[in-house]
Amino acid sequence: AGIPFFAGYFSKDIILESAWLTTSAVGKFSFALGIITVFLTALYAWRTLFLVFHGKCRSGAKVFNSVHEPSLYMIIPPVFLVIGSVVSGYVGYQYFVGSDHMSFWGNSLYTQTSISYFDLTKNISSYIKNLPILFSVLGVLIAFLLYSVFPRAPKLLAEYFLTLYNFLKNKWYFDEIYNRYLVQPILFVSKGLWKTIDQEIIDEMGPDGIAKKILSIGRRFIKIQSGYIYHYAFAMVLGLTIIVSYFLLTG
Numbered sequence: 001a002g003i004p005f006f007a008g009y010f011s012k013d014i015i016l017e018s019a020w021l022t023t024s025a026v027g028k029f030s031f032a033l034g035i036i037t038v039f040l041t042a043l044y045a046w047r048t049l050f051l052v053f054h055g056k057c058r059s060g061a062k063v064f065n066s067v068h069e070p071s072l073y074m075i076i077p078p079v080f081l082v083i084g085s086v087v088s089g090y091v092g093y094q095y096f097v098g099s100d101h102m103s104f105w106g107n108s109l110y111t112q113t114s115i116s117y118f119d120l121t122k123n124i125s126s127y128i129k130n131l132p133i134l135f136s137v138l139g140v141l142i143a144f145l146l147y148s149v150f151p152r153a154p155k156l157l158a159e160y161f162l163t164l165y166n167f168l169k170n171k172w173y174f175d176e177i178y179n180r181y182l183v184q185p186i187l188f189v190s191k192g193l194w195k196t197i198d199q200e201i202i203d204e205m206g207p208d209g210i211a212k213k214i215l216s217i218g219r220r221f222i223k224i225q226s227g228y229i230y231h232y233a234f235a236m237v238l239g240l241t242i243i244v245s246y247f248l249l250t251g
Contacts, residue, residue: 010089042139050147
C-alpha cells in the first residue's frame, strides 16, 4: 500500500482515505493505524529484501553450493502475481472505486447517505493522499539504512532499548498472559476433574472397581484349585454332607 502505480495504491489507499473522511474517532484511529501499518509493511518487506539478497551470505558452504535457479513451476505463478499487482489497479479502478463503481457494486454496498465515500475521496487534500506514500518511502529508507548501510544498528538499538525490544519480541506478552490467566486455570480444573471425578469416583466405583473386585475374588478361588485329587474329593464329600444335612434339618 502507498506505492504508486501498484494495485495496493489503488485499493488499500482508498480504504485509508475513506477512514479519514469519517467524522468519528474510530475512523480517525483506523486511519492512524493504517498509516502505521503502511510504514511497518514497507519496513519489513524491504528488510527481508536486504537480508536475503544483499550483504554477506548467512548460510553455510553446503547450503550455498546447493543453491540453484528454481524451475518454471516456481517461476510462472509469481509472474502472474506480479502482472496482477501492476495491471489490476489500472484495469479495475474505474469499476471498483471510480466513476463506474455504483453500477459495478449495485446494492451490495450499503451507505447511510446518498453521497459515496468514493466520490468524496476525489476531493480529499493532497496531504492525506500522499501520506501513505510518504510513510512507505520512509519505511523503505529506514530498512535500507538499518540493514544495508548500517547493518550493526539493529543489534545496537535492541540492546539500548532492551525492555521495549523484549516487549515487542514477545508479542506484548499476550501468549504469557493468555497462558497464565486462561490456559493454566483451565488445565488445573481439568486435571482436578480428571483425577478426582473421573479416576477416583467414576472409574473406582464403576468399571475399574468392579474389575478389581472380580479379579481379587478370582485370585482367591484360584488358591482353592490346588490340583490334588484328595482335595477335590474332600470338597465333594463336604458339599454332599452340607446338602444332605440341609434336607434332613428342613425336611
